[in-house]
Structures are given as C-alpha cells and as structure tokens.
Amino acid sequence: MDNYAKMAEVFGFQVPTDIYYLHRGHAWARLEDTGEVRVGLDDFSQKILGPADEIRLPQVGKVYYQDHICVALFRQGRKASFEAPVDGVIEEVNPKVRQNPSLVHDDPYGEGWLFMVKPINLKPNLDNLFSGEANVTWIDEESRHLLNVMETTVGVTLPDGGSVIDDVIGHHPDIGWRPLVKEFFLRNLASKGYLRPTKWEKGS
Numbered sequence: 541m542d543n544y545a546k547m548a549e550v551f552g553f554q555v556p557t558d559i560y561y562l563h564r565g566h567a568w569a570r571l572e573d574t575g576e577v578r579v580g581l582d583d584f585s586q587k588i589l590g591p592a593d594e595i596r597l598p599q600v601g602k603v604y605y606q607d608h609i610c611v612a613l614f615r616q617g618r619k620a621s622f623e624a625p626v627d628g629v630i631e632e633v634n635p636k637v638r639q640n641p642s643l644v645h646d647d648p649y650g651e652g653w654l655f656m657v658k659p660i661n662l663k664p665n666l667d668n669l670f671s672g673e674a675n676v677t678w679i680d681e682e683s684r685h686l687l688n689v690m691e692t693t694v695g696v697t698l699p700d701g702g703s704v705i706d707d708v709i710g711h712h713p714d715i716g717w718r719p720l721v722k723e724f725f726l727r728n729l730a731s732k733g734y735l736r737p738t739k740w741e742k743g744s
Contacts, residue, residue: 552703563625590707628657
C-alpha cells in the first residue's frame with residue numbers, strides 16, 4: 541500500500557482520497573513529479589477477482605486511449621480486461637508484476653502498480669475521472685451495486701457494518717466471472733454496445 545496516500549475504507553475496500561484518480565473501469569491514475577502518469581488497478585477490482593495467475597501488460601512505446609482495453613488479468617484460465625484511465629504512450633511497465641502477478645492483489649496502490657504513461661490529453665482525461673472524496677462516494681455506490689448482485693445471484697447478504705469478503709468470485713463462483721467483469725470493469729465498452737450480454741445479464 542502507498543504509504544504517502546490517504547485511504548478511506550468502504551465495505552472493506554481501501555479507497556484513496558488524495559493523490560489518486562479513479563476510472564469507472566477500476567483502474568487508477570497518479571500524476572508523478574516527472575509529468576508521467578502511474579497506472580494500476582484498485583482494491584475493489586482485486587477483492588472481487590482475487591489474486592491473478594498472470595497479468596498481461598501493454599507494450600512499451602504503444603499508444604493507448606482512455607476507455608480502451610490496455611491490461612488483461614488471468615486467473616484459472618479466465619480473463620478480465622481493463623480500460624485505460626488516460627491517453628498516452630507507455631513509457632515503462634512494472635517488471636515485479638510480471639514476475640509476481642499477485643502483487644497487484646496484495647499491494648494494488650504500491651508495489652502492484654502496472655505501468656507508466658506519458659500523457660497526451662491529460663486535462664480532458666482527468667475531467668472524466670473521480671478524485672478526492674468523490675472516490676469514496678463512487679466506491680460506496682459500486683459496493684452497494686455489488687452487494688445487490690451478490691444477493692440476487694447467490695443469496696449472500698452483508699450484515700450491517702460488515703465488509704465484503706476478499707476474493708468474491710473465488711468464494712461465490714456462481715455469480716459468474718464474465719458478468720462481473722462486464723458489469724464492473726468494462727462498463728464503458730458495454731455501454732457503447734461492444735460487448736454481448738450474457739444469460740445472467742438478460743435475466744435468465
């Protein structure tokens with residue numbers, strides 16, 4: 541965990557309240573003194589999906605755009621893709637994550653960062669992200685949505701004041717990997733009609 545960041549806790553999820561911007565797809569962006577942007581995945585995503593077996597990082601030198609897929613997480617043969625929080629050129633990737641993918645789960649705001657970007661459209665990009673106390677409000681909304689999904693699909697409810705269990709999909713696989721990925725991590729692509737609905741999402 542980043543020792544320099546202020547964190548709040550929402551239903552057991554660690555939420556940064558100062559130097560991190562959060563993307564609707566649950567990536568984060570942090571501005572560095574060099575002008576680069578450090579990117580990673582938030583604690584919400586990691587507690588839902590559990591520790592990864594592999595993290596597929598973008599190629600250095602390639603350009604990625606906000607809301608476009610830039611990273612893939614693999615666990616037990618299943619894939620979760622994540623959208624980029626900002627436009628930019630990939631300057632560096634985290635070699636520690638390639639060697640030890642579980643770092644992303646264990647320390648999402650610290651040693652588990654994913655890559656560095658040279659931004660090319662920063663101010664408009666940041667306007668589309670959450671920051672400060674808005675991070676807390678949004679993760680609270682996401683948590684309540686998650687709890688509703690859990691109650692609807694597997695009948696799990698959370699006691700008042702309780703925390704969401706780490707590795708949600710590992711403990712409750714009947715929720716469905718793909719529905720969770722689409723609902724929480726690929727929302728921008730789904731809203732544009734790029735992803736087909738699953739049986740669960742059709743209500744059957």
